[in-house]
Amino acid sequence: xxxxxxxxxxxxxxxxxxxxxxxxxxxxxxxxxxxxxxxxxxxxxxxxxxxxxxxxxxxxxxxxxxxxxxxxxxxxxxxxxxxxxxxxxxxxxxxxxxxxxxxxxxxxxxxxxxxxxxxxxxxxxxxxxxxxxxxxxxxxxxxxxxxxxxxxxxxxxxxxxxxxxxxxxxxxxxxxxxxxxxxxxxxxxxxxxxxxxxxxxxxxxxxxxxxxxxxxxxxxxxxxxxxxxxxxxxxxxxxxxxxxxxxxxxxxxxxxxxxxxxxxxxxxxxxxxxxxxxxxxxxxx
Numbered sequence: 663x664x665x666x667x668x669x670x671x672x673x674x675x676x677x678x679x680x681x682x683x684x685x686x687x688x689x690x691x692x693x694x695x696x697x698x699x700x701x702x703x704x705x706x707x708x709x710x711x712x713x714x715x716x717x718x719x720x721x722x723x724x725x726x727x728x729x730x731x732x733x734x735x736x737x738x739x740x741x742x743x744x745x746x747x748x749x750x751x752x753x754x755x756x757x758x759x760x761x762x763x764x765x766x767x768x769x770x771x772x773x774x775x776x777x778x779x780x781x782x783x784x785x786x787x788x789x790x791x792x793x794x795x796x797x798x799x800x801x802x803x804x805x806x807x808x809x810x811x812x813x814x815x816x817x818x819x820x821x822x823x824x825x826x827x828x829x830x831x832x833x834x835x836x837x838x839x840x841x842x843x844x845x846x847x848x849x850x851x852x853x854x855x856x857x858x859x860x861x862x863x864x865x866x867x868x869x870x871x872x873x874x875x876x877x878x879x880x881x882x883x884x885x886x887x888x889x890x891x892x893x894x895x896x897x898x899x900x901x902x903x904x905x906x907x908x909x910x911x912x913x914x915x916x917x918x919x920x921x922x923x924x925x926x927x928x929x930x931x932x933x934x935x936x937x938x939x940x941x942x943x944x945x946x947x
Contacts, residue, residue, distance in 0.1 A: 665847055668712040671719070677727075679753040683736030687727040687754075691719030696787065697763040698944055699751070700726040701771025703926070704795075704868065705831075707733030707855060709848075710768065713933035714940070721941060722764075727754060729770075731868050737860040742868045744796065744878045747774045748781060755785065764944050766790035768929060769899075770871075776880035779887055788944055789889045791908075793897045793926050796880045801903040808875065811899050815869050823856040825849060837896050837925040882911040889915040890943050892936070896925045918943075 669688060676684040688708050698718065702710040708726040715724045728735040730750050731742055740746060751774060755763060764787045767775035772794020779786045791797075799805050814834065821827065832844040832852065855861055871878075889912050893905045902919065909917045918939055922932030929936045 665709055665712045665851070669709075669715060671716050677754060677757045679730075679750065679757050681753060682730040682750045683738060685727055685730065685736070685750070685754055685757075686734045687725055687758075688715060689723075689725045690715050691721075691723040693723050695721065695723045696944065697723040697725065697758075697760050698940075699755070699760075699763050699765050700724065700929075701751070701765070701767035701775055702726070702729070702732070703769030703771055704871065705732065705856075705865070706768075706770070707852070709851060710927065710930060712930070714929050714937055717933070717937045718941060721945060725758070729774075731864045733855060737864045739864060739867065742864070743871060743874070744770070744773050744777055748778045751775075751778050752782060752785070761785065762787055764788045764790070766792060766940060766944075767794060768792040769795050769926060772796065773878070773880065776882075776885065777878065779889075780881045780884040783884075783886050786887045789885065789887050790892055790940065790943060791889065792892045792929060793894060793900065794880075794891070795875065795900060796878060797882075797900055797904050797908045798876075798879055799900070799904050800907045801901055804901045804904045807899045807901060812872055815872050820866065822862075823853055825853060828853045828856065834898060835926045837894075837923040837931055839923045840925070840931045843931065880908075882908055885912050885915075888943075890939075891915065891917045892920070892928065892939065893917065894920045894924045894926070894928050896923075898926055 672688045672690045700711040711726040765775040772791040773796030779789045891905045891909045920928045922935045924931035
């Protein structure tokens with residue numbers, strides 16, 4: 663199934679923000695319905711949610727977007743950090759006339775979502791932290807995983823992306839049983855984005871965020887909205903022990919562990935389960 667068949671019925675457009683230029687979004691659903699903003703990981707793009715937007719648009723106003731510096735959004739040379747992306751999210755919501763929305767973020771997207779929920783609690787309905795970064799690592803495995811990611815990133819950041827290097831990175835995201843999902847369409851989409859000259863300029867700045875992970879931890883005790891940690895048994899970064907420890911610090915929050923095979927992209931690897939869980943969580947009063 664093509665990504666574009668999956669996204670058939672979404673509107674792809676650009677939204678002008680005050681400080682961050684044009685941001686590419688994919689949007690579907692009744693604009694009077696509760697809004698969910700879906701946020702991708704570092705070096706990612708909105709197609710990470712290709713399998714979720716249309717199914718969830720039956721009940722929600724769904725929006726996925728490329729962060730500034732990512733995908734096909736503008737790529738100014740800035741001091742990139744999760745805190746900068748928090749402000750981009752606020753400006754995007756302003757541009758979309760969204761005073762309040764639910765947030766669902768994967769990896770970097772969860773990190774930004776958690777920081778946003780702490781800083782702008784009045785603008786967040788519910789929060790889904792999907793294999794999120796920005797959590798205090800509590801286990802030896804978790805620390806080793808973070809070091810492994812930093813090493814992988816260091817090997818790739820100053821080299822020209824190739825089909826082989828991009829395929830290896832996408833395989834890192836996926837459970838070993840899901841590597842068939844790394845097809846030519848997904849590979850060529852991501853490689854095409856990475857090879858754009860403007861991407862090559864900002865990528866080293868953005869990737870430096872990983873080395874400063876602990877400088878921007880989510881202040882978990884400041885999150886007051888209903889929160890779900892959506893995790894996998896095979897997440898290659900931020901293990902289940904880290905998720906459990908963080909969930910315990912947000913009163914009333916819940917932890918859902920995916921049953922289907924999935925690693926760092928559960929929304930893409932096991933979309934039916936993800937969509938069912940997300941609809942139930944965001945629908946509940």
